[in-house]
Amino acid sequence: MLGVAVVLLMSLAAIFARPIVVAGIPIQPFGLAPHDPGTILYLGADPSAGIYDPPSTDYPMGTDNSGRDLFSRVVYGGRYSISIGFIVIAINGTIGAVYGAVSGYYGGWVDEIMMRIVDTIFAFPFLILALIIVAVLGSSYWNLVLAFTLFGWAGYGRLVRGEVLSIKENEYVLAAKALGAKDRTVIFKHIIPNAMPPLLVLATLGIGTTVIGVAALGFLGLGLGPGTAEWGTMLDATRETLIQGPEGQIPWWATVFPGGAIFLFVMAMNLIGDGVNDALDAQETGIGSQGGGA
């Protein structure tokens, strides 16, 4: 429950951080964040603000390497990571469910070939694949989505296939087939819905992994453009000055807060995943054991 609260809070905060205007029409008029994430404070709003100002009552998380309000940027930054996380998992879950269902349902050589493809994808750590895809295609929002979906569905495919192998022996599936239902109907109406619970657990954990992955690419300088208020990119921007900030001070806030936001969100997502897992008692699926980090 705590997890759900944190995820909701952070997602809503990101959505309502700044007004959203599409084609001149304000869709979302609220602005929770006090400043635009791109505003350089000393150029207008507040000439007394400098770069790397420590946290104060005016700027609760301090200012960053370009003199922008860090609090606004951290709140706003959720827009990128969180939305990419949800989009990626929706795509991966859908492809994986269909792929796994087809593979498990037909069996035989179809299954053999389809699973060898999955095995091949599993030979690469997903971060390295994503890194190269972004490096080759260039970095943009949708290229990041592509980087995590081009191969990301494989895990879901394998999970669903395992589920399908046991589901297809159930009497209601045999009955549906005996009644002359088409393969497609059986797969979409009877098999996939019953494979959903473990898929849901994996998807919840997958959102966290994707958020870390997006941030990791940003941190490695391969995410969205420099200066973007994305959590990983923000960490990258301050990496050099962590060691030696201006005037010898250490601007710890510029590292602690954006990274803390990633950690908090992923932790909340994993708490939800664990909760769903316990509720479904799907422990025997063995998911939730993938290592941390990206």
Add this chain to the structure above:
Amino acid sequence: MSLRRFILNRILAIIPILFGVSLITFGLVHLTPGDPVSQMFALNPDVGPNEEAQIRAEYGLDGSITDQYITWITNVMTGDFGQVISTNRDVGSIIVARLPATIALGVFGWAFGLAIAIPAGIYAAVHKNELGDDVSRFLALSGISIPNFWLGLILILVGSLWLGLWPVLAPSRLPLYHPSMLWYLILPGLTIGTGAAAGIMRVMRTSMGEEMNKEYVTAARAKGLPERQVVLKHVLRNSLISVVTLAATLTAGIVSGSVVVEVVFNWPGLGRELINAINGREVNMIMAITLFTGVFIILANLLADILYAVLDPRIRYD
């Protein structure tokens, strides 16, 4: 199935996967139209079409994509990974030079993971649902949730900048086998090992819990064995088998973790080399490291499978 047949079967099964891995590696780098040469010189007006064609021929980039793949894979099979275009150095020898640093990091990470997770797993099994169990559960969840690049930065912040125990960057002149390198290995090793530790802890906790409810435990207790012996000799041994199944996943996690951690700590390994290669568009290097990673993980999987079959003979009959 005899153990020998099982191993032979597994080895035969990885051949098509190795082929697939080489296809993905090659295909990824060639996702976009245009080759590295045109990408390299697209913004350079000094390079004329003749020079471009010459460079293309030099690197075997003038044939069709299938020809290029065949040339590349044949060269790779003979151990020739090509050159780094900007420096003309041999890719293979750079990999050999960088590999030990990454292996040291990985081994330290693994060792740290096991050193934390095994005692924690035992504790959780014995004290199920007590406060300590909740704490270790929470720590394990934190461990898989914390982004490793951030953990690394925080460790630098605390260990190097505030406590001053470590220099911010490891001295690059010291050879890896120098005893004092062990000290510099601690921060990156902790960073990379945290995910592994958390992963093993979670699996150990579940499997120890399951094993504790089995009949052999009741039998061992009934014949009067001290609890300590029941847990350490019987339950732990069987629970560790489940860690073996996790080994390949964790190794993959450590390999990708090494990319990030080596960048954070400026550790001279393969991961940092990969990022350099990506930034410099060194196609041969990118392909070599990617392929190497894929093959390494396949072999780690194979080893885990075999080890699993040795430890738990039932699996061979599946």
